[in-house]
Amino acid sequence: MEYRENSLTYEEYVSLRSSVGWNNFDEGQVSNSINNSIYNITAIDNGRAIAMGRLIGDGIYFMIVDIVVKPEFQGKGIGSKIIEMLLKYVDDRTPIGGRASVQLIAEQGKEEFYIKRGFKLIPHEFCGSGMRKIIRK
Ligand SMILES: CC(C)(COP(=O)(O)OP(=O)(O)OC[C@H]1O[C@@H](n2cnc3c(N)ncnc32)[C@H](O)[C@@H]1OP(=O)(O)O)[C@@H](O)C(=O)NCCC(=O)NCCS
Numbered sequence: 001m002e003y004r005e006n007s008l009t010y011e012e013y014v015s016l017r018s019s020v021g022w023n024n025f026d027e028g029q030v031s032n033s034i035n036n037s038i039y040n041i042t043a044i045d046n047g048r049a050i051a052m053g054r055l056i057g058d059g060i061y062f063m064i065v066d067i068v069v070k071p072e073f074q075g076k077g078i079g080s081k082i083i084e085m086l087l088k089y090v091d092d093r094t095p096i097g098g099r100a101s102v103q104l105i106a107e108q109g110k111e112e113f114y115i116k117r118g119f120k121l122i123p124h125e126f127c128g129s130g131m132r133k134i135i136r137k
Contacts, residue, residue, distance in 0.1 A: 001045050001078075003085060008040045012049035016068045038062075039089045041082050045073070053082035055089060057102075062090050064104040083117050105130065 010031055014024045025033070034040065036056065043051035051069040055062055064086055069079045087102065094100045106114050111121060123129045 004042045008042045016052050019070045020068050041085050043078050051078045055086045062102045
């Protein structure tokens, strides 16, 4: 098992999303999206991608997206390792005395996985609900 940095391909991306039943996007959009991520991780086992995670952001605000572990590899600590690597990337680049905000949208029922990794459910005493708008064409 190895964790590769910034090597995620379109084929790996669509195959991993499909493995957990997520809809995919067209190739051009995926390729742009991967290129525009600031950091991505692919977990490789026997030469095949079995998990991924991506970080997008601007140095102050970050978003973790596309955390996927293939079903047959879940529950082995791989998702945790990917989250740890993505958070370390942000931590390493946050200046002493500064701060950064890492956000994500948990799948229903997966909140606990992230809470264990230090994320807080929102709304809470200091902020309102997260919101999003999907644009379809
Ligand atoms: C959610 C997911 C990324 C977790 O990855 P994983 O490699 O299976 O998780 P790990 O083995 O690292 O588990 C770490 C911990 O989270 C817990 N956990 C894992 N999945 C969980 C879930 N669905 N609900 C609650 N806790 C969960 C584990 O029990 C473990 O707890 P521990 O640290 O106390 O032992 C993975 O199951 C997955 O890809 N699921 C399908 C796609 C998905 O939902 N992605 C997340 C989008 S928000």
